[in-house]
Amino acid sequence: MVWTVVEYLNYEPWRFLVSFAAVLFLVLNIAGIFTMAERKASAYIQLRYGPNRVGPRGLLQPAADVLKLFSKENLSPNRADLWIFLAAPIAMFIPAAAVWLVMPFAPGAVIVDLNIAILFFVAITSIGALGVIMAGYGSRSAFSLLGALRGAAQMISYEVPLILSLLGVIMLAGSLSLVDVVNAQSGGFWHWYFLPLLPMFVVFYVAGLAEVKRVPFDLPEGESEIVGGYMVEYSGMTWAMIQASEFAMMGLMAAMNVTLFLGGWQPPLDFLDLGAFNWIWFGLKTALLTFTFQWIRWSVPRLRMDQLMDLGWKILVPACLVWLFVVAGAMLVLQGS
Amino acid sequence: MPQLGQGILKGMGVTLGHLFGKKITRAYPEYKRDLPERSRGLLTVDMDRCIACLQCMRICPDHCISIEQEKRDADGSGKAKPYAVGFVIDDSRCMYCSLCVEVCPVNCIYHTEEFEAQAYNRLELARQFGERPVDPTVDPKPAVKKKKKPTGKKAPKTVERPRTGEDEVA
Amino acid sequence: MLSEERRIESAALSGRAAGRLANPDVRDEFGLETLDMSMGPQHPAMHGLLRLILELDGETVVRCDTVMGYLHRSKEKISENRMYPAVIPITDRIDYMNNIAMEYGYVLAVEKLLDAEIPPRADAIRALMNEFGRIMSHIPSIGFLMLELGAFTPILYAFRERERIQNIFEAVTGARMMFHYIRIGGVKADLPEGIPEQMWNYIEGLEQRLQPDFVDLIEGNEIFIARTRGIGKMTQEKAVEMGLTGVPLRCTGAEFDVRKHYPYGWYKNLDFDVITDTEGDVEASYRVRIGEVKQSIRMIKQILEDLPEGEVMADLGRRIRPAEGDGIGRVESARGEYAVHVVSDGSDTPYRVHYRTPCTVNMQLLQEIVPGHYLPDIMPIMGLIDPVSGAWDK
Numbered sequence: 031m032v033w034t035v036v037e038y039l040n041y042e043p044w045r046f047l048v049s050f051a052a053v054l055f056l057v058l059n060i061a062g063i064f065t066m067a068e069r070k071a072s073a074y075i076q077l078r079y080g081p082n083r084v085g086p087r088g089l090l091q092p093a094a095d096v097l098k099l100f101s102k103e104n105l106s107p108n109r110a111d112l113w114i115f116l117a118a119p120i121a122m123f124i125p126a127a128a129v130w131l132v133m134p135f136a137p138g139a140v141i142v143d144l145n146i147a148i149l150f151f152v153a154i155t156s157i158g159a160l161g162v163i164m165a166g167y168g169s170r171s172a173f174s175l176l177g178a179l180r181g182a183a184q185m186i187s188y189e190v191p192l193i194l195s196l197l198g199v200i201m202l203a204g205s206l207s208l209v210d211v212v213n214a215q216s217g218g219f220w221h222w223y224f225l226p227l228l229p230m231f232v233v234f235y236v237a238g239l240a241e242v243k244r245v246p247f248d249l250p251e252g253e254s255e256i257v258g259g260y261m262v263e264y265s266g267m268t269w270a271m272i273q274a275s276e277f278a279m280m281g282l283m284a285a286m287n288v289t290l291f292l293g294g295w296q297p298p299l300d301f302l303d304l305g306a307f308n309w310i311w312f313g314l315k316t317a318l319l320t321f322t323f324q325w326i327r328w329s330v331p332r333l334r335m336d337q338l339m340d341l342g343w344k345i346l347v348p349a350c351l352v353w354l355f356v357v358a359g360a361m362l363v364l365q366g367s
Numbered sequence: 368m369p370q371l372g373q374g375i376l377k378g379m380g381v382t383l384g385h386l387f388g389k390k391i392t393r394a395y396p397e398y399k400r401d402l403p404e405r406s407r408g409l410l411t412v413d414m415d416r417c418i419a420c421l422q423c424m425r426i427c428p429d430h431c432i433s434i435e436q437e438k439r440d441a442d443g444s445g446k447a448k449p450y451a452v453g454f455v456i457d458d459s460r461c462m463y464c465s466l467c468v469e470v471c472p473v474n475c476i477y478h479t480e481e482f483e484a485q486a487y488n489r490l491e492l493a494r495q496f497g498e499r500p501v502d503p504t505v506d507p508k509p510a511v512k513k514k515k516k517p518t519g520k521k522a523p524k525t526v527e528r529p530r531t532g533e534d535e536v537a
Numbered sequence: 538m539l540s541e542e543r544r545i546e547s548a549a550l551s552g553r554a555a556g557r558l559a560n561p562d563v564r565d566e567f568g569l570e571t572l573d574m575s576m577g578p579q580h581p582a583m584h585g586l587l588r589l590i591l592e593l594d595g596e597t598v599v600r601c602d603t604v605m606g607y608l609h610r611s612k613e614k615i616s617e618n619r620m621y622p623a624v625i626p627i628t629d630r631i632d633y634m635n636n637i638a639m640e641y642g643y644v645l646a647v648e649k650l651l652d653a654e655i656p657p658r659a660d661a662i663r664a665l666m667n668e669f670g671r672i673m674s675h676i677p678s679i680g681f682l683m684l685e686l687g688a689f690t691p692i693l694y695a696f697r698e699r700e701r702i703q704n705i706f707e708a709v710t711g712a713r714m715m716f717h718y719i720r721i722g723g724v725k726a727d728l729p730e731g732i733p734e735q736m737w738n739y740i741e742g743l744e745q746r747l748q749p750d751f752v753d754l755i756e757g758n759e760i761f762i763a764r765t766r767g768i769g770k771m772t773q774e775k776a777v778e779m780g781l782t783g784v785p786l787r788c789t790g791a792e793f794d795v796r797k798h799y800p801y802g803w804y805k806n807l808d809f810d811v812i813t814d815t816e817g818d819v820e821a822s823y824r825v826r827i828g829e830v831k832q833s834i835r836m837i838k839q840i841l842e843d844l845p846e847g848e849v850m851a852d853l854g855r856r857i858r859p860a861e862g863d864g865i866g867r868v869e870s871a872r873g874e875y876a877v878h879v880v881s882d883g884s885d886t887p888y889r890v891h892y893r894t895p896c897t898v899n900m901q902l903l904q905e906i907v908p909g910h911y912l913p914d915i916m917p918i919m920g921l922i923d924p925v926s927g928a929w930d931k
Contacts, residue, residue, distance in 0.1 A: 075382045076693040077391045172574040176596070176912070245687055246760050254582040254685045255913045329382040330375055331760050332687030334913050335596055374757030381754045382690060391697055405711035405729065428623045464626035464717045465725075478711070 049131070049141040057127045060281045061274035062092035064320060068277070071324040095270075102266035107170055110263065114168030119264070119271035122161030125154045126278035133285055134209050136295050136309040147208040148200060151286060152193055155241065158279065159185040162250060165272070166260035177259020180335060181243065181250030187339060188240040188247075191346035195230040195237065198350075198357050199223055199290045212294035219298040224291040226360075229353040231291045233346045238283035240342070242276065245327040249335055284319035288312060292319075407463045408482045410456050412496050416475035419451040423467035423476055431460035432467060432476075433501045453501035458484045459492040571599055578607045582685045582916045585926020589903065593912060601907040601915075603900055608930040616890035621647055621857040622721055624890065628877075629715040631892060632928035634677065637670035638870035640719040643890070645801060645866030646879040647721050650859035655802070657845040659723035664803035665840045666709070666718065667868070668833040669736075672743070673702045674871035675826045675833075679751055682823060682920030686764050694750045701739060708732055721857055723850035733841055740834055740841075752827060765819035769906055769918040772817065779901050783873025785922055788825045789817035795869035806843075807836050819917040858885055872896055872923060892931055896924035 039048055066081070066089065073080025081088035106115055132147040134140040144150055159182055166178020202223060203211040215222050224231040240247040250259045261272050288294060292315050295308040304310060333341065393400070402408070424432045435453030440446060467476050486492050493503035577588040586607035592600040612631060616624045628639045641663060648655065680695030703713040708729055710718040718725050755761055773789040786793055794811040796804045812828035814821035863880040873895025882888040899922045907915055 071386070072689070074386050074390075076690050077385055077388060077697065078693070079390055079392060079394070082394070172572060175572075176574075176593075180596075248687065249913075252687065252913065254687060254916050257581060325379060325382065325386075328688075328690050329379045329754070330688055330758060331683060331764060333760055334764060334911060336911070337763050372759065374759050374762070378754040378758050381749050384749070385694075403708040403711075403729070405709070405726070406707055407711040426620070426623060428619055428626055462626060462715065463712060464623075464715070465711065466623060466626070466717075 053127055053130045053141065056130060057278045057281075058274065061277040062096070064277040064281055065095070065273070066092050067320065068324050068327075071321065072328045075325070075328045099266055099270040104266040104268055105263075107263050110170050111168040114164045115263075116168075116268065118161050118165035118168055118260075119268045119275070120161075121164055122158055123271050123275040123278070125157040125161075126275040126282055128154050129282055129286075132208055133289065134212050134294055135312055136306055139306075139309065140209055143207060143209050146206045148196055148206045148211075148290075151208075152189070152196070155279075155282075156185075156189060158241075158275075161275075162260050165264070169260070169263035171263055173256045173258070173262050174260050176256050177250045177252070177262070180252075180256075181260055183335070184240055184243070184247065184249060184338060187342045188237045188346075191233050191342060191350055192237040192241060194347060194350035194354065195227075195234040196290070197354055198227045198230040201354075201357060201361065202226065208289055208294075212289060212296060215293040216296050218300055219293065222291065222293040222296070227291065227353070227357065229349050231287075233350050234291065235287060237342075237346060238287060239323065239326070240338070242279045242283050242323075244280065244323055246330045246332045247338060248327075248332055249338060252332065280323055281316065281320060284316045284323065285312070287319055288315040402480050402482075406480060406482075407465050407478045408480050409458060409478070409484055410461060410463075410467070410476060411479050412454055412456065413475040413477075414451065414454060414496050416473045417451050417454065418473055418475075419449040420472060422470045422472065426466045426470050428464060428466065429460040429462055430506045431457045431462075433457075433503060433505070435497065435499060435501050451497055453495070453497040453499040455493050455495050455497075455501040455503045457493040457503040459489045576915070578604075582919060583926075584681070584919060584924050586930070587900075587924070587926065589907075589915065591912070591915075596912045598907050598910055598912060598915070601904055603903050605897070605900065605929055608926045610927075610931065612931045613890055613892060617887055619887075620885045621859070621887065624887065625720065626715065626717050628892070629717060630927060631894060631931055632870060632872065632875070632896070632925045633714065634925050635670050635674040635871040636714065636716055637666050637719065638868050638875060639892075640716065641667055641802075642866045642868040642870070642875045642877040642892075643879070644719050644721055645868065646864040646877040647857070647859065647866075649864030649866060650862060650879060650881050651721070651853060651857070653722055653851055653853055655851055656723060656848040657803075658727070658847045659849040659851070660803040661840050661844055662724050662728060662849060663719055664807065665736075665837060665844075666706070666716075666724075668836045668840075669702055669705065671833045671871045672830050673699050673706075675830050676751065678871070678920070678923040679755070679823060679826055681923065682819070682917065683755060683761075685916035685920050686761065688755075688761075691751065691754060694746075694754075698743060698746070705732065705736060705739060708735070720850070722853040723848070727849045733844065736837065737841055740837055744834060747827070747830065755823070756827075762820065764913075765823065765917050766816075768819045768910065768914050769902075769921050770816070770818040771902070771906055775905070776817070779905065780898050781873070781902065782895050783869070783871070783899065784822050784825050784829070785899050785902060786873070787812060788814045788821040788921070790815045795867050795874050799867055801866075801868060803840065807839055809836050819921045822921040822923075856885070858883065870895060872925065872928065873899060894928040894931060896922070896929035897931075900924055900929055 039045060069091070070080045070088075081091040084090040084094045106112060129151050131141045132144045132150055134143075162181035162185065163178050166174040166176075166181065169175075199211060200206060203214045205211065205214075211223075243250050251261070252259055256262070261269060264272060289312075295312040297303050297308065297311050302311075419434060419436045421434055421436065424430075424434050433453070433455045434451050436449050437452045438447040439450040439452075441448065441450045463478070465478065468474075468478060484492060490503065495501065572593040574591045574593055575588060576591055577583040578586040580587075583589070588604040588607065590600075590602040590604065591598055610630070612627055615627055619627065624643060625640050628643045629636045631639045676698045677692070677695045680692035683691040706716060706718075707713045709732055710716040710725065771785075771789060773791050776786050776789045777791060782793065782795075790813050792811050792813050795801070796809070797811050809832045812825050812832060814825050859881040861881055861883045863878060865876060865878050867874060867876045869875070874893070875895055876893040878889075878891040878893070879887050880889040902922055903915075903918065907918060910918070
């Protein structure tokens with residue numbers, strides 16, 4: 031009986047609906063968990079305890095936050111462009127959620143094995159920039175507008191090194207499908223792509239930081255300069271949605287990094303293979319990378335706009351291009367022999 | 368940049384060290400620090416010793432102390448002495464400068480270790496000590512005799528600096 | 538073309554902007570307008586309540602007007618209506634990051650009026666507390682600079698140090714922030730039992746913590762260097778011309794320190810260096826602050842090693858009523874030269890008290906050097922001046 035239900039769910043459109051619900055559940059939970067992790071990590075770095083009142087060791091704090099934000103009134107500026115203002119959080123949230131549809135969590139556990147998954151990732155995450163512009167423009171505030179302009183410039187500029195660094199992976203794997211990419215990295219951690227593609231791994235990491243707008247690239251928010259940038263006018267649930275999409279985006283970037291360069295769900299050594307439970311490896315690696323994001327955030331100041339652009343265009347893009355040629359040459363030599 | 372990233376890594380090492388370090392904050396309502404002896408908390412007054420000399424009321428920069436005085440033979444000596452029938456300390460005004468404590472000739476006003484003064488209404492913060500309540504919202508008599516303001520009065524002779532016309536106005 | 542509505546809105550922003558906006562067709566050669574932005578008075582990086590009216594061309598600041606006065610509490614007028622000793626708690630609230638120097642300046646001025654002789658122990662304790670006050674102000678200054686650059690962590694390490702010094706202050710003076718400790722004729726009370734040892738231990742600990750938490754974490758950081766080197770750069774002539782004092786002046790290379798050049802109190806007996814730097818930018822101010830913290834540590838050690846015995850309060854009588862005349866007290870506060878001018882008319886209360894706070898003067902820097910910088914560079918320049926709202930508005 032149970033089995034037939036599961037079988038039945040495997041057919042469209044049930045399969046799509048169920049998996050979409052699962053993804054939404056995952057993304058919202060990731061946002062909550064990462065908020066908590068961020069607050070705890072920052073607190074421990076700063077010699078504090080962090081939230082410790084709600085639930086055991088404060089672990090229910092995100093739930094309390096969500097409850098509070100739900101009950102808050104949703105304020106909008108007097109002459110804001112209301113449609114754009116309210117649509118912006120959604121435009122930011124959807125891309126952060128949609129990319130999880132093509133993410134391989136464990137062997138065989140992928141919702142859609144898209145053969146152009148990498149392209150899909152690039153295309154969908156670009157929509158996030160649109161959300162930022164909408165939020166900044168719709169709020170009708172000088173600070174928001176500056177934040178949106180910065181955000182747009184930064185996100186579009188850093189797409190370039192991000193995509194260039196993906197090219198190396200595509201060349202090595204010979205496929206645009208994430209499942210193929212992960213499968214190509216099997217057999218111990220020395221087969222993972224971060225070793226042959228070390229500069230590209232670094233570039234992807236840095237560009238990913240910039241894409242998710244975290245310190246040292248959090249200029250669109252820059253709370254000490256433009257007081258929150260594009261989200262300065264948001265409150266209540268719309269604000270929560272922007273926050274959730276940012277944290278989901280951070281998780282997504284970490285997961286993408288893991289999938290492309292750190293072997294996805296592949297165990298570091300062969301005998302550690304957990305079969306269907308290999309998602310534990312995926313989760314562990316993602317969590318570790320997310321921690322490094324947080325660690326960086328609480329250790330360094332932020333860059334200035336011109337310096338950010340310099341870093342993107344003068345260091346990351348050339349580094350990527352050079353390594354692309356090196357990889358191509360190496361592949362030619364090794365495969366030619 | 369010859370040593371790209373070295374400084375950042377060094378700083379990140381520092382923060383990583385603190386990540387596992389001892390936490391220095393304390394959970395306040397559960398943990399209360401021992402206050403040092405000189406700590407200046409809320410004021411309180413020992414009405415048995417008060418001689419209603421009004422010195423604390425006069426010195427107080429914020430006019431937070433109001434005293435209602437009356438001649439009364441309180442100690443049975445047959446002589447009518449000043450007696451404080453009303454004594455109010457308005458904590459919403461007090462700035463804990465300790466001047467009143469220092470001028471008090473009989474040490475009857477002093478700081479306690481209590482420092483959690485909070486109320487929903489400002490008037491609740493005015494604590495009455497005497498037998499008759501005093502209105503804390505009315506300023507006591509001005510502590511200092513009003514100076515004649517510069518209109519007509521010449522500014523004091525200064526030693527060092529010739530004065531300009533602007534100073535006269537000030 | 539600005540809409541009529543927008544023009545009215547902007548005109549309300551600033552008188553000067555209104556004058557310019559009367560002619561709305563101010564455009565550059567590309568036909569682009571500049572953007573007016575009112576930064577503050579409630580803005581996280583404005584050190585309290587400061588309002589900057591900025592004219593932005595993209596992210597470049599074209600004009601920067603400073604609007605002060607949002608925290609004006611008429612300290613000078615209040616001081617005229619208080620008896621001489623009762624003014625001290627009011628001076629405490631001028632520069633609330635470095636209160637002890639504020640008391641010191643006023644007390645010095647009144648003592649000059651009274652020609653009072655101060656016991657040496659009181660003088661030494663004053664200098665000791667003053668140097669602790671300097672550390673207590675400089676370390677959070679560095680934290681604020683980093684906070685404004687976007688690094689949140691150093692400010693909490695800085696406040697750890699500040700809290701520990703406040704614990705010492707609480708044991709000595711009874712309060713954590715508004716000390717009311719330095720009195721006319723001496724100090725309120727002698728150091729309690731065991732406090733000199735506690736101070737010594739704290740200072741030794743601070744010396745160890747200073748290197749990792751405030752030098753390793755900050756100084757070599759490439760992003761910190763990129764954000765601060767060459768930012769807010771000014772020449773020594775310009776700094777002297779504007780009348781800057783304190784760290785903004787010393788980081789340009791001018792060697793001026795009231796403690797050294799017009800020594801007061803116990804500073805005559807102390808051996809210390811005036812820290813200067815040649816660059817005159819934000820990074821230099823950071824280095825000067827770290828250097829001054831080290832000098833303060835050195836001075837505290839000297840004082841603690843050689844603390845004179847005796848009374849801590851001169852006998853000036855119960856009523857302080859100076860003769861007619863005036864007195865000026867100059868001290869080096871953490872932000873620059875702080876001077877108090879007290880004029881007495883022979884009564885219980887001062888006739889006039891003027892507080893010359895360094896922040897008010899140093900603030901001129903903003904209008905002078907901000908134009909031409911990017912918008913985010915305003916924050917490190919604020920960190921270079923490190924003003925305190927209470928001090929510039931009084």
